Amino acid sequence: MARHEADREDLMNEATALTRRVECTVANESEPVFAGYRRTGFLSIYFGPDPAYHFDDQGRLRRAFAGGLLYRTQGTTLAQLERQRTEDETVLQRHDLTPEELQAFLATLTNRLTGFAAALQRNDFEVVAQVPAEGNLIDDLLVSLSQIVQDAVALSPPINPRR
Numbered sequence: 287m288a289r290h291e292a293d294r295e296d297l298m299n300e301a302t303a304l305t306r307r308v309e310c311t312v313a314n315e316s317e318p319v320f321a322g323y324r325r326t327g328f329l330s331i332y333f334g335p336d337p338a339y340h341f342d343d344q345g346r347l348r349r350a351f352a353g354g355l356l357y358r359t360q361g362t363t364l365a366q367l368e369r370q371r372t373e374d375e376t377v378l379q380r381h382d383l384t385p386e387e388l389q390a391f392l393a394t395l396t397n398r399l400t401g402f403a404a405a406l407q408r409n410d411f412e413v414v415a416q417v418p419a420e421g422n423l424i425d426d427l428l429v430s431l432s433q434i435v436q437d438a439v440a441l442s443p444p445i446n447p448r449r
Contacts, residue, residue, distance in 0.1 A: 297322075297332060298415045304330060308423040313410040314401050321427055329430050331399070339395060345433040346442035347395070361444040363388050392439045399439075403431040 297320045298309050304322025312319050317334025324330075327343030337352035347364075350357040356367040360382060367378045383391060405411050406428055416423055 298417065301330075306417065306421075306423055306426075308416040308427070309414040310411045310424075311414060312402060312405045314405055318414060319402060319411075321423075323426070331402070333398060333402075337395075337398070339399075341430075341434060342442045344442075345430060346440045347392075348442045348445060350391075350395070352391070352394075357383075357391070358445050359441045359443070361441060364391060364441065396435050396439055399431055399435050403428060403435070406431075 297304075298307065301307060301320075301322055303324055305325050307320065307322030309318050309320045315333060319334075320332040322330055328348070329341045329345070330338065331341075332338040336354065337350060339347065339352075340349040342348050346359075348359050350364070356369075356378075357364045358367060359365075363385075364383045366381045366383060368381075370377045370379050406424055411424075413424070
């Protein structure tokens, strides 16, 4: 694990695992929004450097980075992971979200995604860059966003089931 996180400045060039990706400015967002799909269909969305949300191919939340903290699905809740650094090591302190904390986290996520989808539907955005250049990734994003927030944001199965 890296000792220092780098600001997510150049995702368009650096996030090559996201084989289809787009960066756009959106009217209701202060930072550019970056979104992309892996070959597996997994979707990642970055609202500037923070927050970032990562979904599986069925639109279920796997991981997140929000408020400077890492989150990882446990299947029924999210584990909040905070890096504690010393001179010699980095340790992740874990806190499993309570039902109330989970509900608040998912409500914030849903509001953010719903606002993003609404701006895309209103055509209230501008594409800064897209890879590959051909095709319309925005239409795919709208389908994915609709799937994610349709009923309620779901959590994917645990990433590390033994923990």
